[in-house]
Amino acid sequence: MTEEKTSIRYKFPEVYIQLAERTVLYSEEPVNTPRKASEMMAGMLSTMDREYLCVVNLNARLQPINFNIVSIGSLDSAPAPVSNIFKSAILSNASGIILLHNHPSGDPKPSKEDIWITRKVEEASKIMDVRLLDHVIIGGRSGAMYSFQENGLILENMQTAEKLGEKMEQYQSDSKKRMQEITEKLENGIRELQSSEAYRHYLDVMGRFHHYSASNCLLIAMQRPDAIRVAGYSAWDKQFQRHVKRGEKGIKIIAPAPYTVPKQRVKYDSETGKPVLDQNGKPETEIVNVMVENYKITTVFDVSQTEGKELPEVVHELKADVENYKKFLSAIEKISPVPIEFSEISGSSAKGYYDQIEKKIVIRSGMGEAQSLKTAVHELSHAILHDRDTGDRKNQLVDRATKEVEAESVAYIICQHFGIDTSDYSFGYVAGWSRDRELSDFKASLNLIQKTAGRLIDEIQRKLREREPLEDLVQRTAEKLSVETCFSKAQENVHRRCR
Numbered sequence: 001m002t003e004e005k006t007s008i009r010y011k012f013p014e015v016y017i018q019l020a021e022r023t024v025l026y027s028e029e030p031v032n033t034p035r036k037a038s039e040m041m042a043g044m045l046s047t048m049d050r051e052y053l054c055v056v057n058l059n060a061r062l063q064p065i066n067f068n069i070v071s072i073g074s075l076d077s078a079p080a081p082v083s084n085i086f087k088s089a090i091l092s093n094a095s096g097i098i099l100l101h102n103h104p105s106g107d108p109k110p111s112k113e114d115i116w117i118t119r120k121v122e123e124a125s126k127i128m129d130v131r132l133l134d135h136v137i138i139g140g141r142s143g144a145m146y147s148f149q150e151n152g153l154i155l156e157n158m159q160t161a162e163k164l165g166e167k168m169e170q171y172q173s174d175s176k177k178r179m180q181e182i183t184e185k186l187e188n189g190i191r192e193l194q195s196s197e198a199y200r201h202y203l204d205v206m207g208r209f210h211h212y213s214a215s216n217c218l219l220i221a222m223q224r225p226d227a228i229r230v231a232g233y234s235a236w237d238k239q240f241q242r243h244v245k246r247g248e249k250g251i252k253i254i255a256p257a258p259y260t261v262p263k264q265r266v267k268y269d270s271e272t273g274k275p276v277l278d279q280n281g282k283p284e285t286e287i288v289n290v291m292v293e294n295y296k297i298t299t300v301f302d303v304s305q306t307e308g309k310e311l312p313e314v315v316h317e318l319k320a321d322v323e324n325y326k327k328f329l330s331a332i333e334k335i336s337p338v339p340i341e342f343s344e345i346s347g348s349s350a351k352g353y354y355d356q357i358e359k360k361i362v363i364r365s366g367m368g369e370a371q372s373l374k375t376a377v378h379e380l381s382h383a384i385l386h387d388r389d390t391g392d393r394k395n396q397l398v399d400r401a402t403k404e405v406e407a408e409s410v411a412y413i414i415c416q417h418f419g420i421d422t423s424d425y426s427f428g429y430v431a432g433w434s435r436d437r438e439l440s441d442f443k444a445s446l447n448l449i450q451k452t453a454g455r456l457i458d459e460i461q462r463k464l465r466e467r468e469p470l471e472d473l474v475q476r477t478a479e480k481l482s483v484e485t486c487f488s489k490a491q492e493n494v495h496r497r498c499r
Contacts, residue, residue: 037064038100038136042145045102045138053080053101057094058133065092082117082124089130091287096131100138108139108146110153118148189218193442201225203409206450207416210457214443214450216253223251227302229311236301242308250299257296260289325369328418331463332376335456336361337390338383340376351375354382370421377414377456381407385452392448406449413453414460 037056045052051073057065068088071080089097099121101114110118118135125132134149148154193199205221208228212220220227230251236242267276267284275283303311333340338354342365345353352363352375361379363372385392386403415422 037067038098038134038145041067041100042136042138045100046141046143048102049104050074051101051104053085053099055085055088056098056100057089057092058096058098059093060095062096062133065094079113080117082120085121086124086128086130090128094130096133097125098133099135101135102138102140104140106140106142106144108137108142108144110137110146110148115153118153122154185219185222189222193218193446200412203412204416206453207413210413210417210450210454212450213254214446217450218446219253220251224302226304227251229303230300231303232298232300236306236308240306240309240311242303242306242311244301244306248301248305250301252297253300254295255298257294258291259294260291325373327464328373328460329376331460332373332380334463335459336380336383337387340380342372352379354379354386356388359387373420374411374415378407378411380456381410381452384456385410385448392452402445406445406452409449410453410456413449414456417453417457418460 037058041054041056045054053070053073054067055070056067059065066088070084073079085097085099088094099118103109114135114137118132121135122132132154134147134154136148137146139145193202202218202221205225205227206214206217209217209220209230220230224230230253231240233244233250236244265285265288267286268274269276278284338359338361340361340363342363345362345364350364351367351371352361354361361376361383363375363379367375382403383391385406386398388394412422
């Protein structure tokens, strides 16, 4: 007889810590300095008959965020683990803290325990990157106060911290000003694109920097029209073993600089999707870190502004011969969401078209290789962007002129990137088309053109790198024959030596 084994399920629960408001203190003046916060807390602590240990949390500008009562002790002590002191500071995203506690006896002179806990908190603050600015002892109802910082027992200087806060505020103000200036430069640059030659040159830059945003491509084109490869000062040194030449002026572009902020939100049950209620029937809340989108101005340099180790040459995948033409066309067919066919187009001079009803791309047969490829990419852009059912603009009212500019621009960028002749492209109609557009609409088209061209370039490159099954067979056969030939020669040499 066998014993049945009962399965045991072990619990490993998830827990969370949240901030919740309790006591609120009121003041006739704004509590916006550490001194005012200390004075306000002193009014509360001076009336307590036991020792209270409190922490005031401050932001980067040294403005009080909130306060937290860490522990309540006896007549002469209020012990608290150092970890508890920093809990509310971390949840509040505080930059600095002030400790306060009271001596009901009326004598604010610090005890050995007070000095010891202050030293421990000061050491921990360096690791936690939350500065301890002061520890203030309130002497009960006597009105006397003792400041560790004023008596030289805390290394962090309040005035230095305030200056750091002022510098941070000035830096943020300067950053906003620089961002405003570069935004205005971008808008002026977009208006200048209304000329045919300027627009064409802008697309050239897009072809070289297809992973960059439309705005950054325009900034590069405006500051360094001949740029071919850019990177930051440190990146040139660490990644490419090259250094920027002395006196070179950098290219200003926009870079993402996201940051997180704590945010209180209602807690939801992962299974039911409904709010979790507390014992009083009210929704529970939790503190979560939320990513905030943010941008900054950064500086990059073109390869021509650097010197050092030679870079590997960028080799285009496509050449002018028929074999590579077929491979390139095959790559386009593989990434196309609809079939591509070559056919006679009667009653029209069009080189090709995208059929919205039958969902296919038709290219006029008998054209040259380069023209066939350009037409294929142009119509592929229409299929991806402007298909009424699946296109990126399917829910938008887009006029015919806008569709043609977007498709032709995407085709030009891709052909320019892969070295296909683009000398016959003309954008003379861009001026008339863009003149009647709002700046926001023009920018939306530029962003869409850049995004689509960049995606298609990456997809075509991946397909060009893939080996066809026949190519793999030929390669394996060639390698096998090479090995067998070497082995036969080795055997022949051995046989001769034996003779």
